[in-house]
Amino acid sequence: MLRRLRALDGRLFLVILALLFMGTLTLYSAGRGTTQSGLWLKQSAWNAAGLTAMILLASVDPTRLFKKSLLIYAIGILSLAAVLVVGHRIGGARRWLAIGGQTFQPSELMKWVTLLFVAHRLGSRPMDRVEKQDFLGVVAIVAFPMLLVLKQPDLGMALSFTPILLLIPLMKGLKKRTLAVLIVLLPIVGVVAWKKVLRPYQKDRVRIFLDPESDPKGKGYQITQSRIAIGAGGVVGKGFTSGSQTQLNYLPVKTTDFVFAVWAEERGFLGVLLALGLYGALLLRMLEGARAAKTLAESYYCAGATGIFAMHILVNVGMVAGALPNKGIALPFFSYGGSSTLSVFLALGVVMGALHRARIR
Amino acid sequence: MDARSRYLLGRRLSVIQVLALGALGLLILFYGWLQIPRHGEFEKQALSQAVKERSLPAPRGIIYDRNGHPLVDNRKALHLVIQREDLPADPAVVADLAAALQLDPDEVARKIHTYRNAPKGRPLVLMENLDEAGIALAERVRARYPFLSVQVAPRRVYLGDGLAGHALGYVSEVDDQMMGRDPGRYQLGEIVGRAGFEASGNAKLKGVDGGKRVLVDQLGREVASLDREDPKAGRSLYLTLDAGLQKVAEEAFAQEKGAVVVLDLRDGGVLAIYSSPTYDPNLFLDRLSQEMVDRYLRNPVQPMLNRATQGIYAPGSTWKLLMALSGLEHHVITPHTVFYCGGHKSFYGHDFRCDKTHGSLDLIGAIAKSCDIYFYEVAARLDIDQIHETAEKYGLTVPTGLDLPHERAPRVPSREWKRRVKKEKWYAGETISVGIGQGAVGMTPMALARFYALLATQGKEFEPHLFHGFQDPATGARDATSTPLPKQVDTTNPDWWGVLHEGMAHVVESGTAATNPLVRQVAKEVPFSGKTGTSQVATFVDKAHYAQLAKHLKDNSLFAGYAPTDKPQIAFAVVVENAGFGSEAAAPIAAKLIQYWFVDRMKNPLPPPGGKVPDAFPVAPAAED
Numbered sequence: 001m002l003r004r005l006r007a008l009d010g011r012l013f014l015v016i017l018a019l020l021f022m023g024t025l026t027l028y029s030a031g032r033g034t035t036q037s038g039l040w041l042k043q044s045a046w047n048a049a050g051l052t053a054m055i056l057l058a059s060v061d062p063t064r065l066f067k068k069s070l071l072i073y074a075i076g077i078l079s080l081a082a083v084l085v086v087g088h089r090i091g092g093a094r095r096w097l098a099i100g101g102q103t104f105q106p107s108e109l110m111k112w113v114t115l116l117f118v119a120h121r122l123g124s125r126p127m128d129r130v131e132k133q134d135f136l137g138v139v140a141i142v143a144f145p146m147l148l149v150l151k152q153p154d155l156g157m158a159l160s161f162t163p164i165l166l167l168i169p170l171m172k173g174l175k176k177r178t179l180a181v182l183i184v185l186l187p188i189v190g191v192v193a194w195k196k197v198l199r200p201y202q203k204d205r206v207r208i209f210l211d212p213e214s215d216p217k218g219k220g221y222q223i224t225q226s227r228i229a230i231g232a233g234g235v236v237g238k239g240f241t242s243g244s245q246t247q248l249n250y251l252p253v254k255t256t257d258f259v260f261a262v263w264a265e266e267r268g269f270l271g272v273l274l275a276l277g278l279y280g281a282l283l284l285r286m287l288e289g290a291r292a293a294k295t296l297a298e299s300y301y302c303a304g305a306t307g308i309f310a311m312h313i314l315v316n317v318g319m320v321a322g323a324l325p326n327k328g329i330a331l332p333f334f335s336y337g338g339s340s341t342l343s344v345f346l347a348l349g350v351v352m353g354a355l356h357r358a359r360i361r
Numbered sequence: 362m363d364a365r366s367r368y369l370l371g372r373r374l375s376v377i378q379v380l381a382l383g384a385l386g387l388l389i390l391f392y393g394w395l396q397i398p399r400h401g402e403f404e405k406q407a408l409s410q411a412v413k414e415r416s417l418p419a420p421r422g423i424i425y426d427r428n429g430h431p432l433v434d435n436r437k438a439l440h441l442v443i444q445r446e447d448l449p450a451d452p453a454v455v456a457d458l459a460a461a462l463q464l465d466p467d468e469v470a471r472k473i474h475t476y477r478n479a480p481k482g483r484p485l486v487l488m489e490n491l492d493e494a495g496i497a498l499a500e501r502v503r504a505r506y507p508f509l510s511v512q513v514a515p516r517r518v519y520l521g522d523g524l525a526g527h528a529l530g531y532v533s534e535v536d537d538q539m540m541g542r543d544p545g546r547y548q549l550g551e552i553v554g555r556a557g558f559e560a561s562g563n564a565k566l567k568g569v570d571g572g573k574r575v576l577v578d579q580l581g582r583e584v585a586s587l588d589r590e591d592p593k594a595g596r597s598l599y600l601t602l603d604a605g606l607q608k609v610a611e612e613a614f615a616q617e618k619g620a621v622v623v624l625d626l627r628d629g630g631v632l633a634i635y636s637s638p639t640y641d642p643n644l645f646l647d648r649l650s651q652e653m654v655d656r657y658l659r660n661p662v663q664p665m666l667n668r669a670t671q672g673i674y675a676p677g678s679t680w681k682l683l684m685a686l687s688g689l690e691h692h693v694i695t696p697h698t699v700f701y702c703g704g705h706k707s708f709y710g711h712d713f714r715c716d717k718t719h720g721s722l723d724l725i726g727a728i729a730k731s732c733d734i735y736f737y738e739v740a741a742r743l744d745i746d747q748i749h750e751t752a753e754k755y756g757l758t759v760p761t762g763l764d765l766p767h768e769r770a771p772r773v774p775s776r777e778w779k780r781r782v783k784k785e786k787w788y789a790g791e792t793i794s795v796g797i798g799q800g801a802v803g804m805t806p807m808a809l810a811r812f813y814a815l816l817a818t819q820g821k822e823f824e825p826h827l828f829h830g831f832q833d834p835a836t837g838a839r840d841a842t843s844t845p846l847p848k849q850v851d852t853t854n855p856d857w858w859g860v861l862h863e864g865m866a867h868v869v870e871s872g873t874a875a876t877n878p879l880v881r882q883v884a885k886e887v888p889f890s891g892k893t894g895t896s897q898v899a900t901f902v903d904k905a906h907y908a909q910l911a912k913h914l915k916d917n918s919l920f921a922g923y924a925p926t927d928k929p930q931i932a933f934a935v936v937v938e939n940a941g942f943g944s945e946a947a948a949p950i951a952a953k954l955i956q957y958w959f960v961d962r963m964k965n966p967l968p969p970p971g972g973k974v975p976d977a978f979p980v981a982p983a984a985e986d
Binding site: 004044115125126130144166169170173190227228229231232233234235244245246249264268269272276279280283284290291293295296299303306307310313314317318321323 | 362363366367369370371373374377378381382385388389391392393396397399400402403404407408410512576577578579580584627853879
């Protein structure tokens with residue numbers, strides 16, 4: 001084990017520990033005096049398990065994982081299909097598999113599995129030898145699990161697969177003409193999505209985002225209360241376990257989707273600055289992995305992982321403040337959740353493996 | 362990885378890096394905008410939803426009898442309430458809530474609608490005075506509707522099983538009618554006196570509600586108290602009533618209808634006032650059930666009517682003292698004038714009877730024997746307006762001013778009265794009936810008692826009152842409230858008082874009241890004076906016919922007087938409805954009161970009513986107030 005610790009990336013590890021510490025404090029405060037008062041302990045157990053998994057994975061040569069990526073991907077697809085058939089239903093959505101008394105959300109891990117498989121496929125040839133049909137294959141590989149996730153339904157999760165597609169412009173660059181086509185196509189896709197794909201509750205979320213005060217006691221309640229919590233935090237915050245929005249339960253879903261509002265209320269703008277600064281450092285270090293990686297596949301993986309992380313952080317933190325539509329998407333190291341915690345650490349383990357191999361090159 | 366790939370990747374990764382950090386930067390700016398310039402605005406919103414005002418209802422003053430025995434006390438009661446800000450708007454929720462609490466859904470909806478405009482902090486009371494079953498039900502429903510809460514509020518308790526019910530009255534929540542009649546005077550949900558002294562003394566008894574600010578959680582539950590202003594309890598006070606005498610009066614009536622008033626001749630304080638049938642004020646604190654409405658409000662016997670101040674009775678022969686005064690004042694008789702009673706006599710073409718043939722009588726004898734012919738003769742020599750003038754002089758044409766609500770004025774006819782009320786002119790023959798307290802004359806027992814207090818004290822016109830003074834909060838004793846001095850009404854010749862007193866003493870010694878054994882027995886120990894009265898309710902032909910009359914058509918029995926005869930200390934009036942001769946029903950009740958007041962009270966006073974009633978439910982400190 002001690003030998004394996006040497007494979008860790010020190011800077012990345014410190015940033016992760018700092019964020020974990022902040023996240024655990026916040027969960028403790030959010031659950032205090034409610035039925036969820038023991039949640040921070042459960043989350044700590046998940047964190048410990050995740051950290052262990054990360055450390056183990058960091059010393060594994062990523063190439064060994066890439067070789068098995070097709071098999072892992074296939075298992076992932078099967079488990080997503082299983083969710084749709086025998087999944088655990090909570091609040092109208094089938095997202096969970098029950099295994100031995102523990103529920104697990106396969107879609108959390110699936111985005112990293114998909115990334116692994118895509119990185120492997122694209123990285124198996126030199127960059128200039130990758131053709132258009134390869135990209136179509138990538139789109140299909142990403143779209144298949146996305147559609148299965150949409151079927152659950154879980155729009156937020158499905159969207160968190162999209163950063164994988166960033167790998168395509170990363171490899172090919174972006175021509176001005178392509179950019180123009182995208183700009184024209186996006187609104188059309190938007191309209192079609194609005195009319196055909198989005199479910200009524202999802203449309204409501206978009207409407208509430210556009211005008212949260214239109215229904216402050218009803219559907220805009222979450223955003224309204226979350227913004228009050230953030231704003232009331234001020235510059236220095238209300239102090240640990242002293243935010244009225246959190247402690248009096250005005251803040252909804254405060255241990256998962258809206259956990260960052262707890263942090264913002266108790267630690268104020270300085271705390272927000274610190275947290276987002278650490279997330280920035282995390283992303284920079286992961287990009288460093290992409291730059292320094294020994295193989296193309298490892299580089300692609302690191303870049304895609306950065307994209308997925310950035311997506312989670314930006315969408316969650318933006319959503320909590322009402323800057324982005326309200327979508328259920330977890331904030332790494334803060335939100336409670338076993339599946340997402342384990343998945344995040346496994347992904348980071350791969351990134352650390354790439355960084356480690358780059359160091360000993 | 363070849364160098365070119367690494368170069369291209371590096372460039373493109375830099376674009377991603379700039380985009381990601383740029384987005385983070387924008388988020389930081391957005392958070393800064395929420396947390397710095399808009400901090401105050403959000404801080405205010407956070408406070409306004411978490412900090413709520415709650416009113417703390419003040420207990421009303423405790424009411425003691427003249428000896429310091431509590432008649433009305435407070436205890437803590439639990440009410441199921443909804444705070445104003447938590448009132449449900451969804452009709453389905455309202456209907457479901459009402460069903461769960463077994464309440465009338467329309468009534469609940471109406472209340473909720475009204476309370477949207479309630480003053481800050483005053484909750485809507487859904488269920489009053491919860492008992493153990495009520496608390497269990499409330500807790501069950503609260504699990505589903507956490508905006509319900511249980512409020513502890515002071516609640517009146519009337520001790521002694523409704524003793525002095527009419528005098529004390531009761532309190533309840535102010536209703537729409539009262540609010541509409543007197544806008545701005547009451548606040549929605551306020552508990553106010555609705556009858557009796559609780560109503561007339563409302564301003565004296567009510568306290569000042571306090572308030573507190575509390576932190577409430579998202580479900581509306583109180584989490585912590587921020588600051589509070591304690592309610593100021595209303596001032597406790599003493600009434601002139603004597604609980605023991607009151608109890609004797611109430612027991613003496615048993616099942617009979619009627620009223621009694623006993624006045625203290627030192628100051629005009631009411632020692633006892635009772636109206637039968639009575640009611641228990643404890644039953645009127647909450648919204649009335651249909652059964653209660655039928656039993657009390659729609660009952661033809663009118664149990665809610667305070668017969669002592671609102672019952673108008675023909676005074677019958679008790680009126681003869683006023684006729685004597687009127688005859689003397691207008692010089693149509695002297696104390697020595699003698700009339701002959703032959704059992705009946707014709708006036709204005711009508712035959713008027715006496716129940717006996719008394720022969721020749723002077724004024725004293727006529728009072729003692731209650732001869733009708735004598736007073737027909739007096740009335741025949743007077744004009745109705747002269748009688749009215751005398752009645753006015755001795756205070757018998759206006760309410761006595763007793764501090765109870767809705768006292769009625771006695772009715773003394775005059776030409777002007779008949780023109781105004783009956784739209785007819787006065788016939789001289791009608792004056793003859795007025796001579797014996799029949800016809801249009803009507804007295805409240807209260808007015809009659811005050812008149813006999815005036816007779817006993819040689820012209821002192823008291824202001825009868827129940828309020829005896831506030832309780833000094835430091836010593837617990839009665840403060841030195843001065844009672845208004847009585848007005849002196851002088852007769853033309855002060856010697857006349859002695860003549861009237863002699864007549865009334867004879868009534869008890871050897872006259873109409875002396876036929877009753879109880880009266881004779883009590884008078885042996887405590888000589889007292891008075892006048893019987895038997896006033897007709899229905900006309901009848903002869904004694905055989907009268908015996909067949911239904912109970913409610915039989916004569917009212919009256920007795921008014923004072924005791925003891927030589928140095929009077931109390932005056933009284935007793936009316937027993939449909940009970941026959943004054944000597945048979947009313948006089949023995951008076952005798953029982955005198956027996957208690959002057960004899961039994963000294964040796965063996967009745968125990969105080971009720972005693973201190975413990976709180977119905979022990980209240981945890983967290984739920985205090």
